[in-house]
Amino acid sequence: MQKVFVPSLTKRSYRTIWLVILVLLSFSLFMLNLLLGSVSIPVEDIFKIIIGSNIENESWSFIILKSRLPQTITAMLAGAGLAVGGLQMQTLFRNPLAGPSILGISSGAGLGVAIVLMFAGKIGGVALSGFGLAGHLSVAAAAFAGAMVVLMLVLFLSRHIKDNAVLLIVGIMVGYAASALVGILKFYSMREDVHAYVIWGLGSFSTVNWSQMKILFPVVILGLTGSFFLVKPLNVMLLGEQYAGNLGVNIRISKFLIILITGLLTATITAFCGPIAFLGLAVPHLTKGLLRTSDHKILLPAVIFFGCAVALFSNLIARMPGFEGGLPINAVTSIIGAPVVLSVILRRRNFRKAGF
Amino acid sequence: MSLNSLPLISTKDLAIGYKNPKRGRHVLHSDINVKLNAGEFACLLGPNGSGKSTLLHTLCGFIPALGGDVFIGDSPVTSISNKEMSRLVSVVLTERIEVANMTVFDLVSLGRSPYTGFFGQMKSRDVKKVKEAIAAVGLNDFEDRPLTQMSDGERQKALIAKALVQETPMIVLDEPTAFLDLPSRIELMNLLRKLSHERNKGILLSTHDLDLALQMADKIWLLAKGKKIESGTPEDLVLTNEFRRFFEREGILFDNSTGQFTVDKRNLKSIRVIGKGIEYKWVSRALARKGFEASDNSYSDIEVEIRSDGTPEYLVTGPSGKTHKLRTIEDLLEQIDQENNS
Numbered sequence: 091m092q093k094v095f096v097p098s099l100t101k102r103s104y105r106t107i108w109l110v111i112l113v114l115l116s117f118s119l120f121m122l123n124l125l126l127g128s129v130s131i132p133v134e135d136i137f138k139i140i141i142g143s144n145i146e147n148e149s150w151s152f153i154i155l156k157s158r159l160p161q162t163i164t165a166m167l168a169g170a171g172l173a174v175g176g177l178q179m180q181t182l183f184r185n186p187l188a189g190p191s192i193l194g195i196s197s198g199a200g201l202g203v204a205i206v207l208m209f210a211g212k213i214g215g216v217a218l219s220g221f222g223l224a225g226h227l228s229v230a231a232a233a234f235a236g237a238m239v240v241l242m243l244v245l246f247l248s249r250h251i252k253d254n255a256v257l258l259i260v261g262i263m264v265g266y267a268a269s270a271l272v273g274i275l276k277f278y279s280m281r282e283d284v285h286a287y288v289i290w291g292l293g294s295f296s297t298v299n300w301s302q303m304k305i306l307f308p309v310v311i312l313g314l315t316g317s318f319f320l321v322k323p324l325n326v327m328l329l330g331e332q333y334a335g336n337l338g339v340n341i342r343i344s345k346f347l348i349i350l351i352t353g354l355l356t357a358t359i360t361a362f363c364g365p366i367a368f369l370g371l372a373v374p375h376l377t378k379g380l381l382r383t384s385d386h387k388i389l390l391p392a393v394i395f396f397g398c399a400v401a402l403f404s405n406l407i408a409r410m411p412g413f414e415g416g417l418p419i420n421a422v423t424s425i426i427g428a429p430v431v432l433s434v435i436l437r438r439r440n441f442r443k444a445g446f
Numbered sequence: 447m448s449l450n451s452l453p454l455i456s457t458k459d460l461a462i463g464y465k466n467p468k469r470g471r472h473v474l475h476s477d478i479n480v481k482l483n484a485g486e487f488a489c490l491l492g493p494n495g496s497g498k499s500t501l502l503h504t505l506c507g508f509i510p511a512l513g514g515d516v517f518i519g520d521s522p523v524t525s526i527s528n529k530e531m532s533r534l535v536s537v538v539l540t541e542r543i544e545v546a547n548m549t550v551f552d553l554v555s556l557g558r559s560p561y562t563g564f565f566g567q568m569k570s571r572d573v574k575k576v577k578e579a580i581a582a583v584g585l586n587d588f589e590d591r592p593l594t595q596m597s598d599g600e601r602q603k604a605l606i607a608k609a610l611v612q613e614t615p616m617i618v619l620d621e622p623t624a625f626l627d628l629p630s631r632i633e634l635m636n637l638l639r640k641l642s643h644e645r646n647k648g649i650l651l652s653t654h655d656l657d658l659a660l661q662m663a664d665k666i667w668l669l670a671k672g673k674k675i676e677s678g679t680p681e682d683l684v685l686t687n688e689f690r691r692f693f694e695r696e697g698i699l700f701d702n703s704t705g706q707f708t709v710d711k712r713n714l715k716s717i718r719v720i721g722k723g724i725e726y727k728w729v730s731r732a733l734a735r736k737g738f739e740a741s742d743n744s745y746s747d748i749e750v751e752i753r754s755d756g757t758p759e760y761l762v763t764g765p766s767g768k769t770h771k772l773r774t775i776e777d778l779l780e781q782i783d784q785e786n787n788s
Contacts, residue, residue: 101590322566326559328545332508337559337612338532384548387565 105381105388112395116166119402123162126406129153157296160303161405165295167310168363169373169401170394171355174317176370177377177393178352181324181386182345183258189371190356193244193349194264195237199360200291201268202236203229207287208279229290230302230361237357240264241349248349249342254331292418293364295405306362313355317390320348324386367420369404372427373397400426452519453481454616454648455505455535461513462497462504473512474500480667480677482650484615487642488677489659490652492669498652499540501669502620505650506535518616532560536609538619543601544594550604551589554580557608572611579610583637599630606637617641619651623658631655635662660684660705668692716741717782721752729760732775736782748785750778 124136131150138145139154175190183192191197206228244261251257276284298306323344326334335341359366377393378384404426408417461476474497482488492498503509505516507523516523518534526534536557543553557579558572568576580589583603593601602622609617619638623631635658642649642664650667653659659666660680668676668688676688683689690700693707700707717733719726719740729752730740751761760778763769764785772778 319564322559322562322564325566326556328548329543329553329556330539330541332539332541333537333543333556335508335528336506336532336535336537337556338529339559340528378547382547384545384552387567 101382105383108381109388109392109395112392112399116395116398116402119399119406120162120166123165123402123405124154124158127153127158127409156299160298160300161296162402163303164298164306164363165401165405166398167306168295168359168366169369169397169399171310171313171359171397172366172370173373173377173393173397173400174314174390175352175355176372177374177386177389178317178320178324178348179370180374181327182348183254184328184330185258186375187371188258190352191265191365191367191370192258193261193353193356194240194268195244195353195356196360196365197265197268198240199233199237199357200365201271202232202234202239203290204272204275204287205236206232207290208275208283210283229286233290233361234357236268237353237360240268241353241357244353245346245349248345290364291420293366293420293423295363295401295419298362302362306358309354309358313351313358314394316347316351320344320351321386321390324348325384328384364420366401366423368423368427369397369400372423372431373400375431376400453483454518455650456481456517457505457514458517459514460504460511460516462500463512464500465510465512471512474671475669475675476513478514478675480675482616482648482665484648485642485646486648486664487639487662488648488650488665488667489663490650490667490669491654491656491659492652493671496669496671498669499620501675502537502618502650502652506537506618507531529560532612532614534614535616535618536612536614538602538605538609538617538622540620540624542598542625543605546592546594548593549590550580550585550593550596550607551576553593553604554607554611557611560612575611575613576607579607580604582610582641583607597630598625599627599634602626602630602634603637606634606641610641614647616648616650619649621652621654623653623655631658635659639663656707715739715786718742718749719752720750721754723754725752725754725758729775729778732779733782736779738782748782750782 121133124140125131125133129150131154135145135147135150136154139151140159145151172190176188179188179190179192180186182188210228243264244257247260248257251260272287276287279287323334323339326337326339327344329337331341334344356370373396374389374393377389377396380396381388381392383389400423404419404422407422407426408419410417457478457480459476460478461473462478463471463473463475465471478501490498490501500509504511505523507516507526510524518526518531523531545553554576555568555572558568558576559566562568562572577589580586583606585600585603585607588596588600588604593604596604602625606617606619606622609619617638622638623634626634635653635655638649638651639662641647663680665677666680666683668683670692673692676683676692678686678688680689683692684700684702684705687702690702693700715737716739719729719733721729726740729750733740733750747765749763751763753759753761757773760772760775761769762772762778762781762785764781766785770781772781
């Protein structure tokens with residue numbers, strides 16, 4: 091209890107210290123992700139490969155550039171993007187259980203993938219999963235299309251539904267409906283296609299190649315940058331829409347932008363990496379517990395680096411010797427995340443308060 | 447717009463209520479003509495469901511009027527943008543604010559939002575104003591206290607500080623005393639009255655605290671279902687019987703001479719009470735609650751004599767002529783019950 095009442099100056103430096111720690115943590119995990127793997131490559135060679143100078147061992151450079159580097163960057167982008175989406179949803183809905191998937195967007199992506207995977211099998215008579223890279227690209231496109239349809243629906247509804255709680259229920263119901271359709275599709279599909287869908291649903295950072303990165307990278311960076319422009323409306327919205335309106339914030343536009351940014355981030359990340367569970371819900375919680383602030387000026391950067399760190403850490407675990415990249419990312423994020431969040435919540439009883 | 451010499455808020459034939467796309471318009475009140483001046487502390491009184499919140503929300507432009515006009519200064523509220531409005535009227539709403547990790551300083555800082563830049567960064571001038579407002583509501587030592595660890599009264603004060611740093615000529619509060627205990631209510635009302643007089647702000651609040659409003663308000667607005675809104679100084683409302691008429695519901699009687707509400711009990715039985723001073727007053731009150739009227743009438747069945755030198759003693763003589771000597775009013779009432787039933 092007493093710890094909470096630290097004077098403001100030490101509080102500020104306390105937050106700065108944590109921010110620095112998070113940045114350093116992300117950076118070291120970034121390096122570890124490049125360093126660790128089934129083939130051991132010396133650190134100085136990794137640096138040489140990244141800055142583009144030639145080294146004699148071509149397979150090393152291939153491993154770093156074609157596998158470890160894109161995977162690491164994907165993990166960072168996904169971690170940061172989903173965490174920011176989660177933070178924005180928790181603030182918009184003033185509900186600690188909100189996450190980036192709360193609007194039904196990832197369910198929409200799932201439905202898109204299911205339609206493509208399973209209909210392709212039905213109509214073409216062949217399992218799309220057999221097509222390798224081309225197959226994967228169409229899966230990402232389908233996921234993105236599905237997510238976008240739901241996002242458009244939610245954006246449209248958000249302009250007409252005044253009550254945020256109703257909007258929340260709409261998102262959840264859209265999610266249920268999409269899952270039901272997926273279930274029906276699964277029932278009538280070939281075993282290989284269902285398996286491919288299950289694999290997609292387990293999530294992975296390793297399926298993004300450089301040409302896909304050209305889409306993922308700019309969209310996530312755009313979304314993260316955009317979220318910084320919403321710092322003021324997000325802070326004011328903690329008090330609820332009426333107070334926010336009375337403080338001169340344009341609620342309609344702010345709400346639209348918040349949903350748009352979260353939607354774009356979630357749709358793109360889910361399209362390429364599959365529905366990554368838990369990260370978007372857990373990271374904002376952990377960050378708020380750590381920094382003890384409700385100010386989005388501090389929370390946003392912290393959440394970005396924390397998201398990076400958690401995703402990178404999960405990726406490391408998934409690649410631990412013995413698993414060799416075979417462990418699904420979703421299993422890792424949930425297994426690490428659930429106990430951590432539980433312990434935070436049980437220690438702090440004000441879980442039910444908005445903004446937590 | 448100019449706010450000099452004009453009322454801060456005025457309404458012209460205002461109709462309030464709700465529009466529902468399916469059920470159509472639901473008008474709660476119409477022909478509302480009220481005004482709030484600078485430096486005026488006004489209380490809006492009315493029973494639950496009479497439309498107090500609806501009126502306040504309409505005045506602030508949160509919900510559209512169903513007819514007539516609301517003027518802020520001389521411009522109709524519909525012509526004022528969200529941004530301009532944030533510098534004219536600040537609000538404190540009924541909803542409890544419970545944001546984890548948010549401190550008093552954080553909350554009050556949000557009140558500077560209409561003046562801060564794109565990212566909401568405060569300048570040292572803003573910080574000074576925030577600290578000054580926190581001190582003005584008497585929360586000096588609470589700056590870094592999280593809202594979740596404060597009492598309801600302290601949280602309301604923090605919200606008032608938020609309204610103060612918004613530097614609006616008007617503050618509108620929707621039932622700010624609703625969750626508070628009596629001392630906090632009095633403290634809060636006093637604070638608001640002081641702020642309105644010292645800083646020349648127009649403060650309008652809705653409340654259920656009739657007694658407090660009657661004592662402290664410069665103006666009272668009376669709102670009841672199916673009646674025209676009445677406004678004026680509390681004293682005028684009493685003398686013109688508006689108050690009495692307003693509360694003319696079964697069993698509730700507004701006593702014009704004492705300014706108090708009494709529960710109207712017909713066929714009062716009188717009891718002769720002999721005594722004086724403070725004990726006399728409180729014994730009469732206790733008897734009134736039981737449905738007896740204290741009188742000098744020597745013909746009543748029961749007689750109470752108060753001996754107030756030293757420890758008070760109450761002597762009750764019933765119809766049988768037997769006298770009981772009692773030490774507390776509780777015992778006295780019990781004895782009277784017995785005598786009355788026998």
